[in-house]
Amino acid sequence: MKITFALNGRETTWEIEPVETLLEALRRHGLTGVKQGCDTASCGVCTVLLDGKPVPSCAVPAARVDGHAVLTVEGVPEKARAVGEALAAEGADQCGYCAPGLVMSLVAMEQEPGPPDEDKIASYLAGNLCRCSGYASQSRAIKKYLGGKP
Amino acid sequence: MAEQQYFKPRSVDEASALLGDHPGAVIIGGGAYVRLGSRKITTAVDLFDAGLDYVRAGADGLELGAMATFRMLETDSLVNGYADGVVSRSVERIVGVQMRNITTVGGTLYGRYGFSNLITALLALDAEVALHRAGRMPLERFFTTKPDPGDILTGVILPDLPWRAAWRDLTRTVNDYAVLNTAVAVREGQARVVVGARPGRGVRCAEAEAALLAGGEGAADKAGRAAAAELEFGDDVRASAAYRRELCGTLVARAAREVLS
Amino acid sequence: MNEVGKSLPKIDGVGLAMGRPAFTDDLAPREALVVRALRSPHPFARLKSIDTAAAEAMPGVACVLTWKDVPRIAVTRAGQGHPEPSPRDRFILDEYVRHVGDEVAVVAADTAATAAAALDVLAVEYEVLDPVLDFEQADGHASVLHPEPEAHENFPIGFEPQRNIASAYEMHVGDVDKVVAESEVVVRRTYYTQAQQHVALEPMVCATWLDLHGRLNVVTSTQTPWHVRRIMARALDMPVSEIRVNKPRIGGGFGGKQMIHGELLCGLVTRRTGKAAKMVYSRREVFTATNTRHPMRMEITLAAHPDGRLRAIDMQALSDTGAYGEHALTVFMVAGAKTLPLYNKVEAVRFGGKTVYTNHAPGGAYRGYGAIQGNYALESALAELADELDLDPVELRRLNMIAEGETSPIFAIMGEGTEGVAQTIDSCKLPECIDRGMELIGWNDKFPRREAGPDRVRGVGMALAMQGSGIPAIDMAAATLKLNDFGSFNLLIGATDLGTGSDTILAQIAAEALGVATDIIKVYSSDTDRTPFDTGAYASSTTYVSGHAVRKAAEKMKAELIAEGAAMLGCDPQAAVFDGREVRGPGGAISLEDLSTRLLYSRNQKQLCTTGSHLCEKSPPPYMAAFAEVEVDLGTGKVDLIDYVAVVDCGQAINPNLARVQVEGGLVQGIGMALTEDVRYGKRGALLTRDMMTYKIPARQDVPRITVELVDSHEPSGPFGAKSVGEIGIDTPPAVIANAVFNATGVRVRDLPLTPEKVLMALRRTQES
């Protein structure tokens, strides 16, 4: 079937399988920034924004996004670079497999009302698991990233 | 392989017509669980664009649309203001924001999941469900009637009642499924004690409610003991029945203490 | 030092965050066939028949393979040196399946959907056999997992398949029984550790294709490219020279990728079809069909003088290697070898036991590699001894622990699979680690417990740990430095960066030795065709062993630069120096940029290229003192970690940030093992924890305040004073947390993990008695 949607701000029409997940469709079309991790909406490495909200693309049917807007890490290169630099400055970028999903959650978090205090960061990013870093260095990096923004 | 089809109706009526035309079609709410099941889907009817993603004050109380997501329940001020925010508390730590942005009220109730936090919370508040065909009925009755695969759950109504309520659950990691969950609610002359993830679905416990209504010294602890004694518990990968029974006593007493204080 | 000791950013971090193609699946050929395995629903069965006709007839199916189609060559899938110390007890596919998830058959098709459909129509008849599900009953069980005549050990490891024994080991120093009998204080305890899953967020994934020469190219998420190549060559019955293995970025390993996973199946598909193929594990396959940490039973006896001086330690272990003996002996030995030397003043020490087969998913390498099992048992038992003697557990450690200038006979006796290598400890800052850790946690105020509100109590616990730095006399690594025009270098290393940052720190070491800035060193790593050899990223070897190889290559390069520079300047090389920017002689100087460019284009042209290789001769242990405060909910048994303090002696940290994150990440995996992670099986051998909803790793909010400090230390044998840091972090949490829970509640849980259920039920039992 065909779907037409806004992918990273550009109207896009794809031929997809009716039961395919958004994750599968994105990767099949070369958007490799979105990763496969758990297959069960549990880890956050496949996070993309659907109409501005972070969702696990492994649990979203690709057909659902017809007529909607999808943003992936490929659509936010400047933010991704800034987050990546902040992570690297703390040594928090270990294998980096979780990083694009983390970037997308941060992009969404910045749109949320209220100041991003420590609790909010921890709860907003709770769905972004990381097996390498132990989180502490990520938290240091994220605080610096948020603090250092204009 | 049968030809697969995916529909995104723009209204409940359109969805209902599609279900009528395609026996065996599967409704997609959040979709988080639909794919997890091993069954092969030939026809999917996705309610994403059907206009059910609302939380609003209605004539009879607070209305939660079937496609209202957990994230909406968690952040919406009406839901947070209702019954001490117990519905918000029940869902706010499940997995992560991403998952809560897709999982829905309708999918959770229709799935009748034993582990469900939301079901436990809603049962404690005398919630009613609205079904497209079968009409309105108390949530408790919905769970005792056989599910009609052709019907659509359109929403939940939380009657305007002055509940004081509290939530307790225990999880292994912060964002895990509950080993056990409980919601306790009281108002003038009424008490509700619901325990879920036993691992069976949330159920009310009459003796515990009676203990709360009787009041007096140690009412909360009595309610906890009554719930532990009366309810059935089972084993699963998260815990044993024996532990759940112990836990039930503690969590119900703690929730009860909070609402009585 | 200029480049070493600096927290430089990891060289690949930004590109990874931007989602640039870097991981195996990102790089696999677009047209690759999708390879999927049919997996056993039974823990133990013989395949009576497999009807592949319907699958083969499906359009889009390129091939279907069963055990009848594969070479009958026994291999191990453990990524270890040659010959492997693990039994060769596996075939690419076999007539028997030995755990739920074991491979029955494999299909390759043009799409994932076709492959899935083809799996659905494979008709298999199983002869279901009686499984061995309890590892304490495995020895002598009526069912024998490996009766096949081809299964063998490469050298004596105690392999006795007819008794379901994969390996056995015994050692002793002194007469333990006699010393125990004479001792006034004896503590005897039994502890159990569970299977733990690595849960690297990138699943196992590999891709294969034939290049224009017809050679088999493999890109795979592995920690050991050379071992993969060698074992593939054996299994596929082809020359090593016809295979190239390349590891791109990998999404976490932790030992889980020190095993062969899809490579054999994928490689076979490519050989049979001539087409590119790829195999991406689903998370469920990662859980059911890859490896776990070996569960163990540890029986410990400690004998001591009443003043706390230890007289004897006896550690008898039983390890469960599941269906295959991957890393069976070596993990087992490390449980003793990397714990017992900590307490080197005993009169007698004994260690032994066996590793048995069961019909569970196979055991394998996992960060800590036995040391965490041994550490939990030994450090718990020491806490129990301290309690019995009414001694502060810190004092008990101080009385007995190893110190600089000392040794332990165990270093010489126990290696990994073989004898060890004697060594004297030249760097051991345990006293400093302990003092600083006590200060950071507030030990003197908090030990042993304090109330924390109604139904809540807090307690503190501690433990020490050691690990190694590479496997002495076995681990070898090599590095090549190549000078480019306009003054940059390529550093070609076999070392395998798992996300640990080793590419970065090895570049720092090269830069330090050359005296240049790190950013002119361009790293290319882990490619069996294009980089020199390295045994792989395991056993905490990369900084210490590969780091030395890099240092040697860089020192040679520096000498050559000086020689060539002096030649161009027309001066005596003895009189010339290279300061990182230019070669300077008495009469003038030439910049690196000019020198390198002239060397390639205009004068006395030649390629400067130096190689260093290093064999690990000793394995200096890094050390840690760890402390934690926990809060226990007496109504639910839930243990909340409040504070974790780890003070580490890893020698000179090449990159302090990356070293610290290694420890932090290791701690959190150890915390997961201590509290929540638990591979569980049903009564009939099915895996119950087969997704991330049932198997719970710590999430962000589960992790308390963690304080990691590195003490000043310098290991004379290490590159620029470095030891290792990759594994030590994981070792302490199980013991530290169990000890803290005991101090808080008086309840001692001797089997991991410390779930709320176990703690509460134990509390209830003590309340009753």
Ligand SMILES: Cc1cc2nc3c(=O)[nH]c(=O)nc-3n(C[C@H](O)[C@H](O)[C@H](O)COP(=O)(O)OP(=O)(O)OC[C@H]3O[C@@H](n4cnc5c(N)ncnc54)[C@H](O)[C@@H]3O)c2cc1C
């Ligand atoms: C990783 C993960 C972790 C989870 N953890 C928890 C937890 O800790 N606690 C907890 O309480 N829950 C948890 N859940 C469950 C979750 O909260 C939802 O209950 C579940 O995902 C179902 O919601 P859904 O909207 O995704 O439903 P779907 O998957 O879309 O649907 C579920 C079922 O309901 C039917 N259906 C959906 N909508 C309707 C409708 N409007 N009318 C009629 N039928 C309908 C579908 O056909 C399907 O049979 C978890 C889920 C996941 C994936």
Ligand code: FES
């Ligand atoms: S792969 Fe989607 S959340 Fe893990």
Ligand code: FES
């Ligand atoms: S850096 Fe590896 S999972 Fe986060």
